[in-house]
Amino acid sequence: MSAVDDLILISVDDHLIEPPDLFAGHLPAKYLDQAPQLTRREDGSDVWRFQGVDIENAALNAVAGRPKEEYGLEPQSLEEVRPGCYDVHERVKDMDAGGMLASMNFPSFPTFSGRLFATDDVDLSLALVQAYNDWHIDEWCGAYPGRFIPMAIPAIWDAELTAAEVRRVAAKGCHSLSFTENPAALGYPSFHSDYWDPLWRAVSDTGTVVSIHLGSSGRLSIPAVDSPPDVMITLQPMNICQAAADLLWSRVLKQFPDIRIALSEGGTGWIPYFLDRLDRTYDMHHAWTQQDFGGRLPSEVFREHFLTCFISDDVGVELREKIGIDNICWEADYPHSDSMWPSAPEELGEVFARHDVPGDHVAKITHENAMRWYDFDPFSHIARQDATVGALRQRSAGHDITIMSRSRRVLTPDEKLAQFRGRAERAVAAAGR
Amino acid sequence: MSAVDDLILISVDDHLIEPPDLFAGHLPAKYLDQAPQLTRREDGSDVWRFQGVDIENAALNAVAGRPKEEYGLEPQSLEEVRPGCYDVHERVKDMDAGGMLASMNFPSFPTFSGRLFATDDVDLSLALVQAYNDWHIDEWCGAYPGRFIPMAIPAIWDAELTAAEVRRVAAKGCHSLSFTENPAALGYPSFHSDYWDPLWRAVSDTGTVVSIHLGSSGRLSIPAVDSPPDVMITLQPMNICQAAADLLWSRVLKQFPDIRIALSEGGTGWIPYFLDRLDRTYDMHHAWTQQDFGGRLPSEVFREHFLTCFISDDVGVELREKIGIDNICWEADYPHSDSMWPSAPEELGEVFARHDVPGDHVAKITHENAMRWYDFDPFSHIARQDATVGALRQRSAGHDITIMSRSRRVLTPDEKLAQFRGRAERAVAAAGR
Numbered sequence: 053m054s055a056v057d058d059l060i061l062i063s064v065d066d067h068l069i070e071p072p073d074l075f076a077g078h079l080p081a082k083y084l085d086q087a088p089q090l091t092r093r094e095d096g097s098d099v100w101r102f103q104g105v106d107i108e109n110a111a112l113n114a115v116a117g118r119p120k121e122e123y124g125l126e127p128q129s130l131e132e133v134r135p136g137c138y139d140v141h142e143r144v145k146d147m148d149a150g151g152m153l154a155s156m157n158f159p160s161f162p163t164f165s166g167r168l169f170a171t172d173d174v175d176l177s178l179a180l181v182q183a184y185n186d187w188h189i190d191e192w193c194g195a196y197p198g199r200f201i202p203m204a205i206p207a208i209w210d211a212e213l214t215a216a217e218v219r220r221v222a223a224k225g226c227h228s229l230s231f232t233e234n235p236a237a238l239g240y241p242s243f244h245s246d247y248w249d250p251l252w253r254a255v256s257d258t259g260t261v262v263s264i265h266l267g268s269s270g271r272l273s274i275p276a277v278d279s280p281p282d283v284m285i286t287l288q289p290m291n292i293c294q295a296a297a298d299l300l301w302s303r304v305l306k307q308f309p310d311i312r313i314a315l316s317e318g319g320t321g322w323i324p325y326f327l328d329r330l331d332r333t334y335d336m337h338h339a340w341t342q343q344d345f346g347g348r349l350p351s352e353v354f355r356e357h358f359l360t361c362f363i364s365d366d367v368g369v370e371l372r373e374k375i376g377i378d379n380i381c382w383e384a385d386y387p388h389s390d391s392m393w394p395s396a397p398e399e400l401g402e403v404f405a406r407h408d409v410p411g412d413h414v415a416k417i418t419h420e421n422a423m424r425w426y427d428f429d430p431f432s433h434i435a436r437q438d439a440t441v442g443a444l445r446q447r448s449a450g451h452d453i454t455i456m457s458r459s460r461r462v463l464t465p466d467e468k469l470a471q472f473r474g475r476a477e478r479a480v481a482a483a484g485r
Numbered sequence: 486m487s488a489v490d491d492l493i494l495i496s497v498d499d500h501l502i503e504p505p506d507l508f509a510g511h512l513p514a515k516y517l518d519q520a521p522q523l524t525r526r527e528d529g530s531d532v533w534r535f536q537g538v539d540i541e542n543a544a545l546n547a548v549a550g551r552p553k554e555e556y557g558l559e560p561q562s563l564e565e566v567r568p569g570c571y572d573v574h575e576r577v578k579d580m581d582a583g584g585m586l587a588s589m590n591f592p593s594f595p596t597f598s599g600r601l602f603a604t605d606d607v608d609l610s611l612a613l614v615q616a617y618n619d620w621h622i623d624e625w626c627g628a629y630p631g632r633f634i635p636m637a638i639p640a641i642w643d644a645e646l647t648a649a650e651v652r653r654v655a656a657k658g659c660h661s662l663s664f665t666e667n668p669a670a671l672g673y674p675s676f677h678s679d680y681w682d683p684l685w686r687a688v689s690d691t692g693t694v695v696s697i698h699l700g701s702s703g704r705l706s707i708p709a710v711d712s713p714p715d716v717m718i719t720l721q722p723m724n725i726c727q728a729a730a731d732l733l734w735s736r737v738l739k740q741f742p743d744i745r746i747a748l749s750e751g752g753t754g755w756i757p758y759f760l761d762r763l764d765r766t767y768d769m770h771h772a773w774t775q776q777d778f779g780g781r782l783p784s785e786v787f788r789e790h791f792l793t794c795f796i797s798d799d800v801g802v803e804l805r806e807k808i809g810i811d812n813i814c815w816e817a818d819y820p821h822s823d824s825m826w827p828s829a830p831e832e833l834g835e836v837f838a839r840h841d842v843p844g845d846h847v848a849k850i851t852h853e854n855a856m857r858w859y860d861f862d863p864f865s866h867i868a869r870q871d872a873t874v875g876a877l878r879q880r881s882a883g884h885d886i887t888i889m890s891r892s893r894r895v896l897t898p899d900e901k902l903a904q905f906r907g908r909a910e911r912a913v914a915a916a917g918r
Contacts, residue, residue, distance in 0.1 A: 119772075120769065120770070120772040120773070121772045121773060122773070123769070123770060123772065123773045124773045233708075234708050234709065236708065236709035236710075237708070237709075242708070242709030242710070242711050242712065243708075243709065243712075244709060244711040244712060244713070245711070269708075273727065275666075275667050275669065275670070275675070275676075275727050275728070275730075275731040276667065276669035276670075276675030276676065276677060276731065277669075277675070278675050278677040278678070279675065279676075279677060279731050279734070279735075280677070280734045280735070280774060280776070281770070281774050282730075282734040282766050282767070282770060282771075282774050282776055283727075283730045283731050283734050285766045285769075285770055286730045286733075286734070286759075286762055286763055286766045287726060287727060287730050289762065290723070290726060290755070290758070290759070290762070293720060293723060294706065294708050294716075294720060295708070297708075297715075297716045297719045297720050298708040298709065298712055298716050300719075301712070301713045301715040301716050301719070302712075302713070319758060319762070320758075321755075321757060321758025321761060321762075322723070322754075322755040322758040322759070324754060324800045325723070325752060325753075325754025325755040325758075325798070325800045325801070326719075326723070326755070328754060328798065328799055328800060329719050329722065329723070329752070329754075330719055332797070332823075333715050333718045333719045334715070336553065336556070336718075336822055336823065337553070337556060337714070337715060337718055337822070338715075339552075339553040339554045339556065340553070340554060340555070340556045340557045340898060340901050341713060341714050341715050341898075341901075341902070342898045342902070343713070343715055364765070365758070365761065366761055367757045367758045367761060367804070367807070368758070371800070371804075374800070389769055389770070390765075390769065465773060465774075465775045468773050468774075469774070469775070
């Protein structure tokens, strides 16, 4: 058995595509006809239709097992994506084939912060948030105990309601909240307002990690509307440094010392530089900016509060002790375009081998840190010897992992680029730039 | 003699505060009364007044030799800053005391891209740009041959005029152009427009480095108006990754293979991660984004075109070979608040010692790369044995480097923070967010 077969992999950042029957059984009956509906458009794609808006399922969000030539932003139908995107039974088979013991799944169509559900009708909005969370925790994660780290979405428009929701779902064992990189960018009070104090109190009381995913500010990293798509793809992970700095220097961490934040899909290789920069900023400027961490350096404060996550990050693994070996988790990003599914374990194994990472560090990065940060114990459901990459893959023998082509016509590269440009223009216009 | 004494230091990023007599002798007489005027305000600070706007000299821009408690954004008078900020003779004495052989000086009040001079009167605008460049190259740099790398500012509103100016100053030996991180953010065509092609042709023909300083997009790295100042100070250097990605993936480098770009004050520690991210983006996405570098990886293309710069960057020095040992220059940032003047050589020496950096690497980082990139040869004016930290400091014995306090009342910390908040609000409003 190779070292890769022996790995136990928990991914702290994957994604699900919501299935059409999501709200049935969870949303009060009186709201069912107002709920978002998965709708087939004339072009053959499925969109979530809600209050006059169509939310497309961009192809880059569900390209696992797809030829790279077919990547792009084309809206897709459910039939065109791997069933593992939206069907939990198929998802677990894909996880087995990818050697992944457990996974935390971020939402898709409601956005990372659930802001789609922020409507003028507060009762409807809260009902949607709660139904989503109940579906996700009880139905999706509940179907396979030990295979999913449950995660809730906030009632982003209201700190008190979000706090109450955090407490409600924590009682069911959910210790992760998907939140935004920057509430101010969404039109809500910033991290520096005391508006969010009820939320900080709730996550502190319940041991809930605030999981902040790249892109959750709603602002894209696009220097200009005509920047090529590669620019945005390159920049998005590191852009989460803005949220990290904004929270690190805020009053919040000083006042709520138990808060923990995950920088989901943010990568790790830039963190050692970032920590040096934090400490230098403190050294040069705290005398006038009045920053006071009780004698600690900001880099130490960072390690008390922040979890970093990587998919395949050579520099981050090499410099893991400068980041903090207890502050790094692996992630798979299935089924997004950064995912290496189903061969992520081999890629990870190569990085570990290249840097002679000792076994205790491998264990922390691959699963122990995830278990501790998210208060998650898969081994109460699954025996250790059944949890390894090798064991999971053995069990999944026969599951089809063939690369599948799209059934409809694939756009030409020029059509794809034009589509990206349209997105960029709408995003820049929406940001008021 | 210690290793520090033996260093030969050329800094590729320092700043000057313009002296009041800047335009005299360089601007045609008919424009002199329309030129910006250094004006003493009632509060005792000096501002450059131009077309109804006052440009303050924020204290953080000239804090060399000032107690850290006095850092902040207070506008200052010339008497309150070190004469080395605005008087070239005093500057050279400060350079000697700081062990610095040579220095490239970015502009202050016209902004890094000279956009203050973009007025409705094109003739006046061009006259101001040319007068500024003539003063800087002939008078400031010309006073001490071998001590300054000359740098020009663009006629930012016009690519053809900028191209002509690049050719004009290149004929006088100037091979550096201060430009913007993002022309689109200033309201001009983006890097992706062919509008700038005359400029790219001119810098290619003349071997001119496009020196892009952090902050030159005019957009501050402020997540929210109430973010503490430490957030912006932490984020600004790494934020230059946006310009790096925008240019790297652009058509420009493919079409103009001789273009070279410096990421001034951008730091180096995040670059290895960034290069990995570029290559991964290429690997996963080029099939649909149509990126084609003729078989090379984007990280290779980066090393052909980009110079990176650091003040004191432990991670960058450790990972120097992942960045490219020919792509790293040291910088001092005198007299800004990141500068360690006059003890920068000792700090740099410690970083080199900590990572056992061999002599040939030290030579490249401290001066050889700067000489090659900027086509600058100090040794045709100054003998090598007179150019070392030790020799320069010996010559400067007696020059006063005492830390000086401000003569006027220093603002209280709360007043300083309120002042920063005002700046942030104006910046965010100006950016239309």
